[in-house]
Amino acid sequence: MAEASLHQSLSQSQTLAPQMRKSLEILQASTMELSHLMQQALETNPTLEDVTEVTSLDEDAPDAEEADSLEYMNESEDDWRDRSILEGRSAQWTQEDEERRQRLYDNIVAPETLQQHLQHQLDLSLIEPNVREAALVILGQLDDRGFLDTKLVELASSNSLAIKPLEEALELIKSFEPAGVGASGIPEALLIQLERSGGTETLEYKIVRDHLEDLARKRYPQIARALGTTVERITEATQTIARLSPNPGGEFDPTGNPYILPDVVIEKNDNGVWGARLTGEHLPSLRINDFYKDMIGKNGVDSKARAFLRDQIRDGRSLIRSISLRQETILAIAHKLIEQQPAFLEKGPRHLRPLTMNDVADELDLHATTVSRAVAGKYILTPQGLMEMRAFFATGYQTAGGAEVSNAGVREAIQQLISHENPAKPLSDDAITKALKTQGIKVARRTIAKYREQLNILPSHLRKSF
Structure with missing residues (x-):
């Protein structure tokens, strides 16, 4: 139900309601970013409370096994229990341990990933819904350098998209920062950077466009003769070219970030069966405080206070549901990756088979753009190492x-x-x-x-x- 409303809102309007925008923000957030969002909500919404902090004081606290169940996602509006217990919480941790670890996580700032950086620019772009959908598919296919390693005709076929919106989306992405993203490789990335800085008629642009092989071999006299200029001018131009970036996404390189934490872990259980689990033992477990729910119905409560609490409870419920949907969606995608890529898990990258986001979306009855948002900026720990979830998707x-x-x-x-x-x-x-x-x-x-x-x-x- 939540998924249907998400897709409908994206299709009908380019201006998203605040609650929908928050839901998308949560879906796209990494585990560390989600932790910050949840802490911020606890500080600003008085009706929210952290179950882990009150369980020891609340005799009516839900049983851990009951609370961990994701069956709450299937309950009706009236039956919603206003809490979301996230996977992986350890009963052995004391409150002091939890607070100490939370302070550690709060002091770690997770650098923005290339996918998130481009996603933010896309969110600010005024484009047609079909072009936005195509752009999300392309963003999911960019490698760590920001290059597109797949032909548009292949993306059109594997994602049931028309070629025209894909072409428009790619041109839009090529206008994003850092300059060079969306290119098919180093030559085009350099041309994009040169075009932005000086246009297409500069000597540097002509060298890269027509004489890149000669440039690599330092055949300056041949280039000079072909372009009707001097070797000195060619030498000066090569110095400008050397300052360009052959790796536009390099500044977002995840290997340079010591604080990257996996959002999902794939491992075998004691019976040798592959399984996926979410990381998130440090995350708060949110619910609506019963005191404030009861307060709304009491006589003598000021109408403005009642309206304020009603808004806060509504926002809190929306946040809890969005978090639960995020967790369920990411975990469901991870389980599909296990189903589709067992050879990779056992033998390594050579055995990663072609897989599109549309394939997984169809099996989970989701939209491909939802899968794209769910895996954006997420990392998964596998027997083959830590990798971005989107790396599983390739033609x-x-x-x-x-x-x-x-x-x-x-x-x-x-x-x-x-x-x-x-x-x-x-x-x-x-x-x-x-x-x-x-x-x-x-x-x-x-x-x-x-x-x-x-x-x-x-x-x-x-x-x-x-």
Whole structure:
């Protein structure tokens, strides 16, 4: 029911109601950000209380097993119990331990992720709903550098979208900061940056557009002759080009953040079965204080006070439901990832199979944009390491044997081939193409070159050692 109203509001209007905007903010928030939002709510809404702080004093407190149940999501408006007990709370922690740990988390500021940075810019954009939907799909496909590793025609097919709104959405994203996001690779990212700074007629722009290979090989005289200028001018231009960023999303690199915490953990239980659990033992457990609910119905309460409390209780209920929906949605997506990617969990990136957000959305009866918002900025701890949830979603290829391999799997295969090559005779892109074909993976040479660049691997002539 909540999901239906969420989708309806997004479809009908570009101006979201405050409660809907808050619900989306909670859905997109990381666990650490959610902790701050909940603490802020406890400080500003007097009708809210933290169950963990009052349980020891409240003889009528709900049984832990009952409170942990997500069945409250299916109860009617009248039966709603006004609380949301989040998974993972440990009974062994004392109140002093909880307060000490909360102070620690409150003092940690989680840096904004690239996805969140772009999402904020999208939220401020006045565009048609179908273009916004297409933009959310594209944002979910950008890699850590901000590059789009998938053709629009593939995104259109896998997400049941028309190509035109995808094209409009991509152009919009290319106008976002940092300059270069949405590009297909380093060359286009550099061109976007140069176009913003000086237009398309500058010497630097022409060098990158038409002579990038010569620039990499420092063939300045050839470039100068082709562009009708001097070697000195080419040298000056290369210094400007060198100051550009080949990695627009680099400033948001999650590996540079020591405070990244997983929102979900995937691990095997004692029976060897994969399972997912939310992290959130440090989060408050919210409910509406009975005192204020009773106060509304008492005689002698000022009408303004009654109206104020009614608004606060309504806002508190909305917050609790939004948090529960967030938790349930993220956990449901994690369980689908386990179903879809068992080979990856067991064997690693090479075995990550193609999967789209639309695939998961259909199975969960959600909208693809809801899945995109739910995984944005979220991290998942797997046996293969800590990774962004969106990394599970990628298009890919079908091998000659009928198996599916994702783009990440192809990059992993390229990485392995190059890591075992003869340094005196490094593999060319053509040689890599042929080697992958013997493994049943048919990929174009230009795609190999693009993936090699994404892996920050130099061309074969620059890798050669004597």
